[in-house]
Amino acid sequence: MAVTLHDVARAAGVSIKTVSNVINDYPHIRESTRARVLEAIAELGYQPNLSARGLRSGRTGAISLIIPDLKNAYFAELADAVMRAAGEHDLVVMIQQSGGMRERELEVLHGPRMRMVDGVLFSVLALGQDDAHLLDIPTPLVMLGERIFNGPADHVTMKNVEASRAATEHLIGLGCRRILAFGAHENEVIGSAGLRLTGYKQAIEAAGRPLDESLIVNVGNWHRSDGAEAMRAALARGLQFDGLVAFNDSIALGAMRVLQEAGIRIPEDVAVIGFDDIDETRYSLPSLSTIDPGREEIARTAVSVLMERIADPASERPPREYEADFRVVVRESTMGRAS
CATH class of the missing domain: 3.40.50.2300 (Response regulator)
Incomplete structure (x- = not known):
């Protein structure tokens, strides 16, 4: 049976109205009374009925x-x-x-x-x-x-364009010459992939380099397995690159696994940066450089x-x-x- 306001009131030795006032954080309640009610709520495991509260107050919390x-x-x-x-x-x-x-x-x-x-x-x-x-x-x-x-x-x-440009500029500053844009969505302009691709292109252009379309790699979904699959395909077709800007961390982690399986060293052969700063990036081997998007x-x-x-x-x-x-x-x- 669900615990009711009546059960809490009886256990605390107060009225149902007092219990309701404590739950709704009304002022002018004695601290001793509030403590007794809260203790009864904890002991009984009472859960407020949000729908019922909403009917009374217009808010559900x-x-x-x-x-x-x-x-x-x-x-x-x-x-x-x-x-x-x-x-x-x-x-x-x-x-x-x-x-x-x-x-x-x-x-x-x-x-x-x-x-x-x-x-x-x-x-x-x-x-x-x-x-x-x-x-x-x-x-x-x-x-x-x-x-x-x-x-x-x-x-x-978040600042998708500016952040992706900064990630690409980071690799350019390290001397990377052929940088993959990893995680594009074909024909997307508005959306994370489209905006991050724009930032990548801006950085390449600002560095005075021609845009190489072969370095733009589409990744349909943005899970680890998708990143791994896309990287296997890129290596199979002989794509040469020394830097990788991944449009999220998950596909970066999938790609890194495949690169390492192929004997490609990170960052000595290929420098990799992701996007999102998920917790796992701190513990991957090597730990993943990334964008903290706020x-x-x-x-x-x-x-x-x-x-x-x-x-x-x-x-x-x-x-x-x-x-x-x-x-x-x-x-x-x-x-x-x-x-």
């Missing part, structure tokens, strides 16, 4: 985070950062996966669970700029990621902006856009290479 795929380490670590940021505001986070599929993104965004949350953080992958009108929903919404700019919602993202800042900013919209849903303040700062993190996969 929960937000939704919609992400493409928790198997992608970046999104798993982003979810962790969002949950910690939300916890500072006493919010719980409902995580939903879209699989990066248009139908699922729309289903989640317009589904009945939206009535269970006060606001939504939405990392969109499949919807495009022409779908901006579909984001005009009653629930406060903050966009994450690289799609649908200038839409009806606040938007928090994930913690993205999470804190997104939650803070969403809280503002939740507090004042009738605000006519126009949508805002935020870009987190980034930094180049130099580790063993590029460190020590002779320039």
Whole structure:
């Protein structure tokens, strides 16, 4: 049987109203009484009914985070950062996966669970700029990621172009002459792959080098296995390179495994840098140089902006856009290479 407010009130020796006031953090409650209620809640394992609370107060104390795929380490670590940021505001986070599929993104965004949350953080992958009108929903919404700019919602993202350019410039500064752009998506302009390819091209052009299209390697999905498969194919066709800018860390790690299996030394023969600064990059052999895209800042900013919209849903303040700062993190996969 589920523990009820009545059970907590009886165990603490107070009224149900007092228990409710403690749960909702009302002031003017004796600290001794608050402590007794909280102790009873902990001992009984009481869990507030968010739906019932929402009916009474108009708030559930929960937000939704919609992400493409928790198997992608970046999104798993982003979810962790969002949950910690939300916890500072006493919010719980409902995580939903879209699989990066248009139908699922729309289903989640317009589904009945939206009535269970006060606001939504939405990392969109499949919807495009022409779908901006579909984001005009009653629930406060903050966009994450690289799609649908200038839409009806606040938007928090990273400096994809500038960061990818900095990663490429890092390898150029080490003396790399033939640098792979690893992780492109064919014909993509807007989106992580398209923007990071733009940054790569800018760095090559600024260095006064001609763009070699053969050095742009498409990687359909961005998991380790996809990076490994794409690298095997590149080596099989005899592609020559001495530097690799991977558009995320997972495909960089997959590519590094294949390079090492082929007897190619990192960084002596090929210098490698990734993007995302996932935790695993610190412990790979060699440890992976990467771009820290400001994930913690993205999470804190997104939650803070969403809280503002939740507090004042009738605000006519126009949508805002935020870009987190980034930094180049130099580790063993590029460190020590002779320039």
